[in-house]
Amino acid sequence: MAVLVVAEITDGALSMDATAKAVTAARPLGDVTVLCIGSLARAAAGEAATISGVARVLCAENALYGHRLAEPVAALIVSLAGEYAHIVAPATTDAKNILPRVAALLDVMVLTDVTAVVDADTFVRPVYAGNAMQTVRSKDEKKVITFRTSTFEAAGTGDPVTIDDVAAADAPGLSEWLEDRVAESDRPELTSAKIVVSGGRGVGSEENFAIIEALADKLGAAVGASRAAVDSGFAPNDWQVGQTGKVVAPDLYVACGISGAIQHLAGMKDSKIIVAINKDEEAPIFQVADYGLVADLFQAVPELTEKL
Amino acid sequence: MKVLVPVKRVIDYNVKVRVKADGSGVDLANVKMSMNPFDEIAVEEAIRLKEAGKASDVIVVSIGVKQAQETLRTALAMGADRAILVVAADDVHTDIEPLAVAKILAAIVKEEDPGLVICGKQAIDNDLNATGQMLAALTGFAQATNANTLAVEDGAAVVAREVDGGLQTIKVTLPAIVTTDLRLNEPRYASLPNIMKAKKKPLDEKTAADYGVDVSPRLDIVSTAEPAARTAGIKVESVDELVSKLKDAGVV
Numbered sequence: 216m217a218v219l220v221v222a223e224i225t226d227g228a229l230s231m232d233a234t235a236k237a238v239t240a241a242r243p244l245g246d247v248t249v250l251c252i253g254s255l256a257r258a259a260a261g262e263a264a265t266i267s268g269v270a271r272v273l274c275a276e277n278a279l280y281g282h283r284l285a286e287p288v289a290a291l292i293v294s295l296a297g298e299y300a301h302i303v304a305p306a307t308t309d310a311k312n313i314l315p316r317v318a319a320l321l322d323v324m325v326l327t328d329v330t331a332v333v334d335a336d337t338f339v340r341p342v343y344a345g346n347a348m349q350t351v352r353s354k355d356e357k358k359v360i361t362f363r364t365s366t367f368e369a370a371g372t373g374d375p376v377t378i379d380d381v382a383a384a385d386a387p388g389l390s391e392w393l394e395d396r397v398a399e400s401d402r403p404e405l406t407s408a409k410i411v412v413s414g415g416r417g418v419g420s421e422e423n424f425a426i427i428e429a430l431a432d433k434l435g436a437a438v439g440a441s442r443a444a445v446d447s448g449f450a451p452n453d454w455q456v457g458q459t460g461k462v463v464a465p466d467l468y469v470a471c472g473i474s475g476a477i478q479h480l481a482g483m484k485d486s487k488i489i490v491a492i493n494k495d496e497e498a499p500i501f502q503v504a505d506y507g508l509v510a511d512l513f514q515a516v517p518e519l520t521e522k523l
Numbered sequence: 524m525k526v527l528v529p530v531k532r533v534i535d536y537n538v539k540v541r542v543k544a545d546g547s548g549v550d551l552a553n554v555k556m557s558m559n560p561f562d563e564i565a566v567e568e569a570i571r572l573k574e575a576g577k578a579s580d581v582i583v584v585s586i587g588v589k590q591a592q593e594t595l596r597t598a599l600a601m602g603a604d605r606a607i608l609v610v611a612a613d614d615v616h617t618d619i620e621p622l623a624v625a626k627i628l629a630a631i632v633k634e635e636d637p638g639l640v641i642c643g644k645q646a647i648d649n650d651l652n653a654t655g656q657m658l659a660a661l662t663g664f665a666q667a668t669n670a671n672t673l674a675v676e677d678g679a680a681v682v683a684r685e686v687d688g689g690l691q692t693i694k695v696t697l698p699a700i701v702t703t704d705l706r707l708n709e710p711r712y713a714s715l716p717n718i719m720k721a722k723k724k725p726l727d728e729k730t731a732a733d734y735g736v737d738v739s740p741r742l743d744i745v746s747t748a749e750p751a752a753r754t755a756g757i758k759v760e761s762v763d764e765l766v767s768k769l770k771d772a773g774v775v
């Protein structure tokens with residue numbers, strides 16, 4: 216059977232990492248077609264065509280699909296759904312916006328944040344903030360799935376496959392894009408970074424976050440935050456790691472001034488090595504930390520930055 | 524304009540979840556249950572729209588076991604005007620899937636004709652993040668998920684959405700489905716007098732069959748297991764020791 220992988224594309228640029236991970240997850244399910252959607256999608260399609268294991272690429276380049284509004288994009292995917300038993304994507308905010316809409320239009324359930332494929336009908340996904348892993352078997356004829364990227368390796372690249380254009384579908388015209396507020400950064404992207412340095416409420420202010428960022432820059436790391444740090448305005452929303460934020464599994468995760476609430480752990484406990492710096496030796500973060508340092512972060516973090 | 528807010532009764536976010544030894548699910552008997560936190564935010568937002576004169580009635584709906592009545596009373600105590608309980612299960616361990624929930628909600632939307640439906644972005648039990656988008660599909664309405672801010676004006680809603688790259692602002696034609704993110708507002712606590720008053724507010728009881736919706740699951744739960752456990756490591760005494768451990772581990 217065939218699988219349709221919806222590529223992650225932002226303003227014309229392919230997210231190679233997220234898309235290649237979804238391809239890895241999709242491979243056992245059948246022949247992989249990658250669908251590239253955007254007002255600019257051709258360059259992304261060209262790149263997607265080099266991902267190993269991809270049989271074919273479809274390119275839907277049309278002004279309708281700028282900013283990937285849910286209504287037109289879902290309508291397009293549904294128009295192409297016929298020949299695919301599985302319609303899948305990496306579990307980004309973009310795909311989580313669109314795929315449940317696709318599923319309901321097809322009258323099937325959606326499986327979000329899947330971490331393992333058992334067989335063509337059976338999948339594993341975390342529930343209750345990752346406190347339980349549920350294995351579910353779908354009775355639906357078509358399966359609509361988002362894959363949690365932190366648990367799959369990215370597929371490699373090779374010779375490009377063919378790219379076919381697909382026509383735009385009807386667009387309901389119910390929504391309109393107004394603005395993006397995106398911070399430009401030279402740092403690696405949070406969900407694909409090898410090292411993540413995160414700050415929590417203990418960091419105390421937006422200005423103080425500079426010491427977290429200095430350590431991150433020394434390590435070539437991405438910066439993350441707890442919900443408390445985001446809610447308090449110390450850090451932007453897209454830095455939130457956790458059950459309802461981003462899920463990361465880097466080689467090294469450094470948690471500074473983070474207590475280790477279950478909702479935060481849900482987003483980082485699969486990291487290879489966890490370091491916790493916290494002045495409270497009872498903080499639950501120490502229960503998952505490989506290396507715990509009971510210390511004031513205002514001393515320990517700059518010292519660490521200096522000594523690395 | 525009516526505002527419809529679906530609220531789900533879920534395990535309280537502070538409770539440590541226990542997987543049952545036989546792998547049949549998690550233990551929900553005798554644990555504290557609460558309103559899904561994202562739904563508290565949704566109720567708060569709806570009440571604020573009413574207070575600002577942009578909404579007339581706030582109607583809350585819950586689908587599940589009879590005990591969801593308590594969740595609805597909480598929403599009424601916060602300031603919602605009336606409630607609809609759709610009984611669709613008798614065992615507290617039965618979770619009604621988003622597709623079935625969305626179908627029931629779509630039927631209620633048809634009856635009530637709200638200008639806006641505000642859902643939570645995600646139920647913290649199944650962590651699916653699907654119902655709002657599915658309801659939008661079934662009603663054919665626009666959707667604005669992960670709302671960080673919401674402004675209603677002239678038949679449209681302007682919503683700043685929390686997305687992976689930051690914030691995206693879109694304008695959706697009403698009626699529309701909005702789902703809440705954590706930063707939309709800080710929900711109020713119900714005062715004692717309001718809790719008393721809420722007991723007298725109307726609460727209609729329905730069943731899934733009243734809406735002609737089949738709630739049987741599409742996904743069979745094969746098993747529920749504990750996640751791989753992480754063992755605690757060691758405490759280091761100094762930054763120097765930490766640096767040498769990280770170097771030994773080869774991560775820096």
Ligand SMILES: Cc1cc2nc3c(=O)[nH]c(=O)nc-3n(C[C@H](O)[C@H](O)[C@H](O)COP(=O)(O)OP(=O)(O)OC[C@H]3O[C@@H](n4cnc5c(N)ncnc54)[C@H](O)[C@@H]3O)c2cc1C
Nearest residue numbers: 415416417441442443457458459460472474479494495512
């Ligand atoms: C529906 C819902 C969803 C949620 N989703 C998420 C999510 O996705 N991600 C998330 O992170 N949280 C989430 N939360 C919130 C979570 O429950 C916690 O409230 C949050 O993670 C706490 O953040 P924190 O550890 O930074 O703050 P706190 O728990 O307040 O901890 C601060 C820590 O800093 C330490 N500290 C203070 N000063 C210093 C210092 N000078 N040096 C060293 N240490 C210091 C303290 O000892 C303390 O341990 C969610 C909650 C709910 C209800």
Ligand SMILES: Nc1ncnc2c1ncn2[C@@H]1O[C@H](COP(=O)(O)O)[C@@H](O)[C@H]1O
Nearest residue numbers: 529530586642643645646651652653654
């Ligand atoms: N059984 C239910 N009853 C009422 N509302 C629900 C129910 N299930 C889901 N919802 C709504 O849909 C949102 C998202 O839930 P979910 O798609 O299950 O993650 C919740 O925050 C609620 O607003």
